Amino acid sequence: MPDHLPGKLAIALVPALLAGLQGSAAEPTFNDIAPILQRRCVLCHAGPQPPLDLRLDSLAQLLKGSQRGPVVQTGDPTGSELIKRLKGISQPRMPLTGPPFLSDTEIELFERWIAAGLKPAVEPPATDAMANPGAAPAATLGTTLNYSHVEAIFARRCTKCHSSHGLMGAAPEGYLLSSYATTLAYDDRARVVPGSADASELVRRIRGQARPRMPYDGPPFLDKTEIALIVDWIDQGARDAQGKPAPLPGGAKVRLQGTLGANWRLDTLPLKINAKTRSEHSPQAGDYVQVRGRLMHDGSVLVERIRPR
Known part of the structure; x- marks a missing residue:
């Protein structure tokens, strides 16, 4: 035993x-x-x-x-x-x-x-992983930009509100900036127009051409370098992370704000006017106006209604 x-x-x-x-x-x-x-x-x-x-x-x-x-x-x-x-x-x-x-x-x-x-x-921890957190890939003159170059800006400055459970509860006007797909979504209206930053509501908001200027917790707002990066990304076709340009959402609604200039320009953006365009309260050059319209298949904006704000 x-x-x-x-x-x-x-x-x-x-x-x-x-x-x-x-x-x-x-x-x-x-x-x-x-x-x-x-x-x-x-x-x-x-x-x-x-x-x-x-x-x-x-x-x-x-x-x-x-x-x-x-x-x-x-x-x-x-x-x-x-x-x-x-x-x-x-x-x-x-x-x-x-x-x-x-x-x-x-x-x-x-x-x-x-x-x-x-x-x-x-x-x-790996120095490469933590040395420059949140930084976008370096963009130099002539760089073909894709979503990975701008994603960190949206995540750092925009998704605190424009996400499913943001600081304001639901995303303002239902617009989500938490992914490539939601950033370019146009079910309600197009906020990003691939190939045309001037026609993109997102750009007009971060530039301050439309009110209120975004991000809503600014100032400080986005700096000139960040804005230029987003503008160039959109003008180059709002490419996804793999570099594929986004299709133009022809026929999508747009809602833009800015200063009306001569010859029916919204700041620098030419507008298309026709017999069906509703011009309310006689907007004049120099007025801050709201434009509602449709994005045409050539990238132009056909105005359905324009009025001072």
Whole structure:
């Protein structure tokens, strides 16, 4: 009987030893967290003006928290605002570019990391991934632009409102800027006219030609470089991330605002007028006006109604 005790004891100890090893190996570090932050969060939460001053491009910045205080509580996932936002317990749910939001597995990883004590990286996170978070690919003179060049601007400055669960609740006028498809959608009306930035309501808003100027939380508004990048992207055909130009949505409704100039121009945009055009309250050159019309198949705007605002 005694001869068999060591063997039985060893067998009995195996599950406990394995559980201990698994528990140790399962404790995440910032190495596990950083790639998710980079992929889903730092488009907005990085740079000089992140929402609520919350930067997520390093462990130090994450632990620093936001203007409202810490976003993670060591050992307490349930009480951590970061987890509440990722799960949608606190609104707006994060990331604002969702859905899709983080998967259950990704959220569980954050919870285990917080519960385990916010362990730092066992080795530095990849410098390429975190060195310039949220930056668009470099655009130089003559660059053929695609959606990846402008996506970070929309995510950082626009999707805080123009997403399904933004700071204002539902997206204003239902316009979502959280993906390429929604940015170019024209079910209601076209806000982006591929090949014509001047005819694009989005551009007129960020330039301040239309009121209110966007982003709504400005100033500061987008800088000249950011605006020029978006303008060039649209003028080049509003290409998707793979470089394919978007089709012109001929027949789509447009609603534009700006200053009426001579010869039926809206700022620099020529307008088409015909016998069916309704001109209300006698708009004059120099007036700030609203134009409702249709986008023609040649890219021009046929005015259905024009009136001073």
